[in-house]
Amino acid sequence: MEVGFLGLGIMGKAMAVNLLRNGFKVTVWNRTLSRCEELVEQGASMGSTPAEVVKKCKYIIAMLSDPPAALSVVFGKDGVLEQMCTGKGYIDMSTVDTVTSTKISEAIIEKGGRFLEAPVSGSKKPAEDGQLIILAAGDKSLYDEVMPSFDVMGKKAFFLGEVGNGAKMKLVVNMIMGSMITAFSEGLALADKSGLSQTTLLDVLELGAIANPMFKLKGPAMIQEKFPTAFPLKHQQKDMRLALALGDEVEVSMPVAAAANEAFKKGISLGLSDQDFSAVYQVVKESSAASKV
Template structure:
């Protein structure tokens, strides 16, 4: 049976790991802070002392951590995933990081003799729990097929996006579109409110048109409720738009609207909403326009 190592038991990682456990994989987990490992230990899941030990034991090592620095640290320095890698190891990098960071990680793993797939996921905590994240896999077809049963335990669908790095590019594509759409929706709502329209009526109209989609439905609702509890926080959306713009600069795709969206999220961070849900991008816009989209 395949032994799967899972590093990073955060809000996303924990339910993903549970899904691997439920699917019957021989699971070994690791988290930087031990409190997040506790429930797994209590349920009889193996807990590794270090990423290096985890890697030595596992056939496939999945990791989902906060950013590119955290991935680099996992692989190199004290954390030593690389020291544990051998020719039977496949590393599945699931964090949302930059393209250059992905390729650097892939090179390190490959040089250490292992195989590499980048497979960031699209979706929030709900889909993570339900196993319905969209898995965005980049890697050689054979390698992606080998790890597909593992990805299938966490994701539905799993989309093979191309060679190594293309999973990451697809994730940047998705979150670029998500960020642009969220900030555009916020601008539209503020325009409407400043013009005297009612949020509920605007929502009705959107839901009857060509832009009827889960994002506008859910964010319209939480904005109307004044509920900015984080599903996907402003800080993360800002990070992802920054990564996408970095990459766009490298590949020669000027993105003026995306650049404007990034600055809108930057404003939300500057006004103290970085930890709130991405829908909080509307808040500085409301302040400036002197309106509120919150329902009475």
């Protein structure tokens, strides 16, 4: 199977490598073309512009860093739209908002192409291991046709219906995650102040009904007040805000998420924006102003 691949950042490169290793013919493009070299060494072809990649390939996968990049690759000079036409499929795996996704979708379809949004859950390691979770939405026939590529890049793909649902599903999951890490932080702080060992709490949790990879992975660092950034607190707060806004729209009252969101906002005001979202523990624990008042 032959695919085009636009965007070779940390995630994109890992995904493209997996495709190559599994026998796909891949034509890559990246804004900084030199990043293509490593892939070419592993057997990829290279396109000098997005348009060139689209011209050559029936299926084009994009993995761009943010909405402006996603838009520019499609609408810019030598962009995707210039060669988009009937018979081609465009799969945007970047994490973008619904508005961006819809705008790209409409433009692709107007040119006769098919569109799939397919944001992923998982970061660098799962990308390298082909263990991403793929949240796809849009054209079902395109989804079915490119499933072999999803099988290579992810451990599981979901088809969620109309464009926008991929982004929404990600928000729901991240909202639950944000409330959980805050509840976990409250528990860690309560254990500590109550004279219980936090390490023992982690052990007890690990054996029980609420054991989960996140507590296991982040807990030991959190109790040392270390928050190496996997997912920045400011992004977690943004997702909480967007999930609450979605709740506004569809009339769901979510007081626990709202309380967690305010904790993340406090984290931002305390200067924790760029630390891992588990740094919300610092917000819960914090009592440093005591001496100043």
